Amino acid sequence: MNVLLQKLRTWAHFHPVAWGVIIGTFLSRTGFFMVIPFLGIYLGKVKGVDPATVGAILAASFLVGTLCSFLGGALSDRLGRYPVMITAMAAWSLTLLGFAFAEEVWQFFLMSSLNGLFRSIFEPTARALLADVTPPERRSDAFHARYFAINIGGAIGPLMGLKLGAGSTASLLPFFVSAAIFAAYAAVLVILMLAFKHTVPEKSEITPMGQMVRIVFTDKVFLYFLVGNVFLAGAYSHLDTTLSQYIGHDRIEAYSLLFIVNTLSVVVLQYPLAKLMKRFSSLTALKAGCLLFGLGLFGFGLFDNLALLALSMVVFTAGEVLSFVIGDVLIGEIAPSHLRGAYYGASGFAFIGQSVCAWFGGILLNTLGFSQGPTIFAILMLLTFLAYPFFHRGQLLWERRLGRSDAGQICQGMELTKS
Template sequence: MIFKTLFHKAQFHPVAWGVIIGTFLSRTGFFMTLPFLGIYLGKEKGIDPATVGAILAISLLVGTVSSFAGGALSDRLGRYPVMITAMGAWSLVLVGFAFASETWIFFVLSALNGLFRNVFEPTARALLADVTPEDRRTDAFNARYFAINLGGAIGPLIGLKLGAGSSSSLLPFLVSAIIFALYAVLLVVFMLLFKLEAKEKSAVVSINQMARIVFTDKVFLYFLLGNIFVAGAYSHLDTTLSQYIGHDRVEAYSFLFIVNTLAVLIFQYPLARLMKRFSSLAALKIGCLFFGLGLFGFGIFDNLFLLACSMVVFTIGEILCFVVGDVLIGEIAPGHLRGAYYGASGFAFIGQSASAWVGGILLKYLGFDQGPLIFAILMLLTFIAFPFYQRGQHILEQRQKLKVSCEKTTEAIV
């Protein structure tokens, strides 16, 4: 039923399909290795949890800056050149992970991983929006998110078979690097076959202009502030949770990761239909609540079934916040500044970076036996997003009322 809904209605531009299929391939390679990186660094390299958290956090911190700049680069240089360069360089970073042995090298590789990933991602989203009519963008982003999670369902299984998270992690990293290189080649082919229309000069924005967008569009600003804490909550899936459960139950962590992915595939479209009854920011507030409750469940339950239930709750929050978040950006972003808005949305990675570090510190100083306390703290940090979404929703509603009032006044004059 999911596949019928996805493919029967979704007749996209060939470039859009290239982005969606390429997303599936690259995310399969990504999930084969990088979710297990925290386990690998702790168990096989003997690095302490706080340092592991810092290594993972620097990737997210660098991602904040590179995502912000990535939108401007793609507006100036074109989507294809930025995506091809980022994906090709990203494949080399994965080769580096396979052969690294020193802690400082892992810091460098993690930073480069964040750099290339977060130059590529907002550019890919902007390209998808560029070639998709406005009335089909929700379908396109849903398809992209479906591809991400289908890759997430397959990737960990392949990764475990190839030895991810163990001393034999060389092969998974190399296979992932090959997949990324193939995606770069696919993008070259699409660049040659499908020329994009030249952007209007007004669409080329500087970094300073992007910053002004963030601080003058109040709805966007409050969305970003809330997303800092929501993105931080999501980061614990790959960082804090991977260390907390994966340090002695790698198979259990892998199972939960697969539950997360399957839950997305099952609930994504029903939730998308249900949330059409609510405004985007209202859906984000509901997602924030589910994110926090799911996190708390990870800390209080040991039973695998209850942990899986917590993961389903966590995943509902993920779907609501991330799919709806992309739709909200499309609603409030001027068409000629789309790359800037998607690039500026990378500010949320501040929350991922800080939360990954905080999670590692909590594990180190409170201990792995204090799960309820650790994840209660993480839940409360997630809930800080709620008042920002509430304020953004209020401003957006006032803006919409003013727009309706102006339209009625214009009609009366005419």
């Protein structure tokens, strides 16, 4: 409780735009989790789509997001954060309405692709805006607050979706409510833009797109982080895809309960883990997150008992907290300020892991069957562990870079002293 009160006092000093992003994140994630986690169940039980096709539909969202995320972040560097965020959020709202009226498989593929497109444009831009308006010394707190909002929305959204009939019935109400929430957030962003257009920079230094690409994708530390994050993003994707089909096909209440455990675990673990990992580098935290992610996944397939499944979710969530919050902070450390949107956008290429793993998980369920949980999730655990060597190599390069930077500062200080 004392830690939470201390954090609330810290959050009180955030810029109003930062609060707008954090509160808007809570609203949008509540709407998102009302629908998307149940989409696989809805397609299978209500629309009669087979598991492999469901996996492919869900994978389409991640694939399109992967291809477009860099463009969204880079555009926000060129055009300003607000225009990109407002346009993406308004279009995202219309996409959720599209899910409600879709009937054919190709229509669900289209809506899923648009969902990935607008999410991949909006998310890196929002993270870049949060970094823009937050001093470096408070950036970690701001991203923790944003992640806290994500998970509170992740707790409330599934409960609201379940009450409104998401997944288990043909009710369209969850889609309508979710779309309305997204539209309201777009309106809030318009108000923020008008109120703070003179105090928050709208555009960064104009850098040609080709130069952005060269700078971002020749940064070896960032590239090792990105490749490792492909496997972690793939591990996380199973929460909404493979796990939703594996448990949700006959125990939808248990699946909803696991989402609540996920959220409560974030609330309980986030700040103790953050305090603990301050003793270590960001990439060390990511390596620990990789191991916990994999072990949690294996537990989902190994156990049937609800208490042990909840324990597996706690382990999984610890990996999630370490991986995603620290990852956002690390990008803020690596990226030059005028290319922050491009770096956050490029980090979206990790969605290729979500796309491939969502599809691969569906194929495993379709091929091996729902009775082979231990085998299926053991395979997924091993895939997650592949992130470890990439984070380790990136850590070595990052420490070497920091060492050169410190040495350069010492030399400059010596020269000034002599002069």
